[in-house]
Amino acid sequence: MRSLNLASAGRLSRTGLAGPEAEAALLQKLDALPWALSSVTISPDGIIAAAVPEHYRGIVGRDVNYQGPVREALAMKVPRVSEVFMMEEGFAGISQSVPVLSLDNKYLGYTDVTYRPETLIGRAIAPVLEGTAYDIWVTQTDGTVIYDTTQEEIGKNLFSDYVYQEPGLQEFFRRVVTEPAGAGSYRFWDREWDREIEKEAAWETAGIDGAAWRVVLTEQKTPPGTPETSSVRNASPADLTELDAYVQSAAAFAANEGKEAALREFNNPTGRFVDGDLYIFAYEMNGTVRALPFQQGLIGQNRLDVLDVHGVALIRALAWAASRGGGRVYYVYPNPAAGFAEELKVSSVVPMDDEWFIGSGIYLSHVNATFSRQERDALMQRVHAARDFARKEGRDAALAAFNDLSGQWAPGGNYIFAYSMNGTTLALPHQPGLIGTSRLGLLDHYGVAIIDWEIEVARGGGGFVYVVYLNPDTGSEALKLCYVVPVDDEWFVGSGVYGAVV
Missing domain, CATH: 3.30.450.20 (PAS domain)
Structure with a gap:
């Protein structure tokens, strides 16, 4: 750089x-x-x-x-x-x-x-830590956490945030910011936020051109929890209809009992709403956690900007779906029943009122949701190039080029698509019959409103979403990681990387 x-x-x-x-x-x-x-x-x-x-x-x-x-x-x-x-x-x-x-x-x-520092640092750290028991967090010398393998910590301050006020923690953090290198131990939540553990740590200083970041490597000192004491849940509902009904039953309970009583029950790991691998989560519309029965350390924290492993803003997606009356969204999340492996999950949410919502989800363990950093980088570059082309050449010329199957913008599954912000199809080279039609409300294989979600992300400046969609290279539906960006206030462009066949 x-x-x-x-x-x-x-x-x-x-x-x-x-x-x-x-x-x-x-x-x-x-x-x-x-x-x-x-x-x-x-x-x-x-x-x-x-x-x-x-x-x-x-x-x-x-x-x-x-x-x-x-x-x-x-x-x-x-x-x-x-x-x-x-x-x-x-x-x-x-x-x-x-x-x-x-x-x-x-x-x-x-x-x-x-x-964003977490993006830059994560590109270097994530591949190194994959498959290990180590975690890394990085702080400025003023105590601002600029990277953490536990994303909820990013942006917090070690000395002012309420979650860090235990005296032993404060003493350790003061050492980290004042000593360029060192080692020690401290007690804090594990990476799943379900119990406090002892951690051993060592740190060094890194950075260039005036930056002096403390890079802290930690290892869990307390033996890992067994399945009996962790959040492993092995059962799954028969289908998504059962998931929706389960969430609706929790919503009815909350409506009858009131918010605080409902939250106490939803946060009870042995309560009536913990059923096999199912549990109810609850958030304020602003992203603040209100119920996570197996991640109690996150209660009260704001997770609005948390991204999954591929950059999908999962809490924003859940809040968006709830704000429009409810629905389903995808994201990749650690699965306790699979050793906390990152797996695709589909969640169903409903709003309780304008201030908070509840939901639950199931893992789609049979769907391989792995996309490499190189694939994501190439995807972003492709979409940015299409956006810049559209801004330079104008809408009509760009759409003609995007819809040209023999042109540079439609190479098989890497094709560029385009929609207006009201859902009208503008470019879809492998499905020309859909040009000019509205696709608002289109539900994919698992009932996710994929075009509506893409519009929401594009209106917010752009980002990643998951969809299940036809792959023109295979003729089969497959999971697709899409990246979309606005051309202007009226329309957006996007493309995707196909993964596993559904």
Whole structure:
């Protein structure tokens, strides 16, 4: 990333910080970093001169000199990795910047790449930890957790968040942020959030260009729980209709008994609503956990931004389905009955009122839901390229190209699709008969409203969803990881990677 930043700074030395050529230099950089979020140029007086992708153009001209990391980058005039801060683009992330000098060596300002630290760090750490008993968390020296294999910890502060206030924990955390390297032990929840355990830890300092992140490796010291004391549940309902009926029965109970009484029952691991592998979960619409009987450590925590292993925002999806009256969604989640292996799960949710919802889910263990990082990166690059093509060539020309079976945008299962934000089919090269039809409310094999879900994610700026859909390469329905992004406020484009046949 540093070399790409420096290369773009070299181009900006010739083009200046603003205008179409500057934007082209920034886009070229982002195209090589599909997981990055944005790139800007900032003048010496703290004014944003250019911003990409296009939906961030509205911040051009804003004075951001009030932000500490911006002032630091402008004052130091060296490559710099900021701490996490709330950016003008509207998200909390890291700005990795390099200075831009004119051809006669005059300081013009700087350019950056922004990203969520958990995304960058996770790309390096996740493959190393896979199949091991180790966990890793990473903190800034101010105590802000910027990565954790337990996602619920990301973004919290070790010294101010209520969940960390036990004196022994505080003493250990103070050592971590003050000592560049060390070892020790502490007591905290296990990775499934169902019991407190002793953990052994060792840490070192990592980072470049001003960043000093403490990388903490932990191992469970307390022997793992046996199936009798963990949340293993082996039974499953006969079908999804039974799942829906189970959730509806819990909703009726909550309506009759009241919220607090219902939550006490839903949180009881031996209560009436724990049935084999079934249990009721409950969340506020804002993502705060109210009931998780086998993950009691998560009660009261906000999980709205938690992503599954492939980047699907699962709690947002559940809350969205509940907010529209209920429904089903997919996500990948650790299955206790399979040694906490990551497996595809379909959950059914219903709203209790405008403030909270309940649900339950079953694992689809027969469906292999594995998609590699390389597949996801290529998918994001493909969709970003289609979006940029559409913005450059215009809607009509782009849709004609996307619908051309012999063209570059329709190579078998990697085809680009497009829909309007009202559900009208705009591009579907292998199903041309559907062009112009509305597909709002379309349910896939497992009853998930896949087009409605894609629209919701696109309206939120883009992201990943799961669908079960026909694979033109095989002629069979298969699980598909899709990535969608808006072209503008009216329509979006997407593509997908096919996995297992359903």
